[in-house]
Amino acid sequence: MNTLKARLHSIEYVASGIHSFEFRPLEGSAWPRFSAGAHIDIHFADELSRSYSLINPEGECHRYVVAINRDEHGKGGSRYLHDTLRVGTCLSISEPRNTFPLNESANHSVFIAGGIGITPLWSMIQRLTQLGSPWTLHYAARERVNAAFVEQLEMLQQPDQSECHLYFDQEPSGRYMDLRSVVGSCPTGAHIYCCGPVRMLEAFEQVVTELHIAQDRVHREYFAVPATPSKMAGHTDQAFNVLLAKSGRSVAVDKDTTILEALLDEGVDVPYSCMSGICGACMTNVLKGEPDHRDLVLTEEEKDSGKVMLICCSRSKSSEIELDL
Ligand code: FES
Structure with missing residues (x-):
């Protein structure tokens, strides 16, 4: 896959601990098209790279935008981006790759997000809104201040068409997401997408298995590896x-x-x-x-x-x- 030369064009505050990073082409004015759910790899100076979901609307080729949570306990990629990378810096990124594609012909799409797992789903929700297709989002975060894109998501809600359910378990009157009831109440035939911490994905796998949800309607993306995958x-x-x-x-x-x-x-x-x-x-x-x-x-x-x-x-x-x- 080709490597693209990019310049960091801007950094924006998205939520507590989360910034968005906008990259633009160093050469030419357009990059390859991508579809909702795609991600890019950002290559660091130490020859390591990390993958991040694109959050800008499908169809934009003049820039790629990712939102990254500064993970104190991660392998260092997010800390480097937050603490060291400055606007104007040039670096290499991969072309977009989509291993978490959106089924645009589903009668309904249900999204289940935990924390920064909202990023690929936010891109899908923008796409479905553009297409006028119905969706439901269940989004869990510690507190509202930690949740990315909440205001934009709430603005996209439409009666009987698209709705947003928020779960902030560390707020005084907050609540937990009950995955079993969320999955169990999905409209018949809906495609279900889940992205979030490993714990959430493991619970999701268990619930969809127990509820006998057809595998071709279940989609998930892992940001980290379960304890013993191999x-x-x-x-x-x-x-x-x-x-x-x-x-x-x-x-x-x-x-x-x-x-x-x-x-x-x-x-x-x-x-x-x-x-x-x-x-x-x-x-x-x-x-x-x-x-x-x-x-x-x-x-x-x-x-x-x-x-x-x-x-x-x-x-x-x-x-x-x-x-x-
Ligand atoms: S390098 Fe990421 S799946 Fe193999």
Whole structure:
């Protein structure tokens, strides 16, 4: 995927601890189009990168805007952006990638957000509002001051068409979101989207399973990895070989190494970002062999097809797997 040269054009206060960062092209005046739910990777000087959802309206190509929560306990990307990056700074970003697409033909869309998980959903809500399609948002945050886009969201509400339910559990008269009743009361056939802390997503997975919600109507995006994603039942780590179709090279992957790590060690240039199976940057076509999927991005259908895999976390069930690299 191409890298784009960007200049930080502006920083704005969005909510307590959350700023938006607007990037504009350093060369030319337009970037590739993106669809609601897409994200970009921001590359830092230390060669690490982090993924952030785009929050500006679909169709805007003259700028990309992300909103970032300063996470005191994160890996440092958000602190760098908040504390160090200054307007005018140039840096590299990826083209937008969408692993959390909006189904625009749904009869109704229900959004469940926790904290900064509102960002991809805010982009989707703007899109549905533009299309005149109905939506319902359930948005939980500690307090109103910590919740991004609340005023704009409330202004987009329309009777019998779109509504916003807010849950501020640390306010004196606040309330908790009851996920079971939220999911249980979704209109028949509605598509349901969830994004927020891992705890919320795990509870969401449990509720949709218990309520037998069809998987093709359930969409989620993880910002962080659950405690032990790759040690799921049925997964064993064994060594295997990766055959690179374009060069004909064979790379050994031992049981303690990921495909991505093995390829990088061998000097193979492959795109990646989170290294945790949640961003989709390392998605690679599989030509032969049987992937052992361990990511949180691919749909069940994509996993069953065996044609694509995320090489930062997924492995191979066969002794050799051939990749389109
Ligand atoms: S690098 Fe993010 S999913 Fe593989």
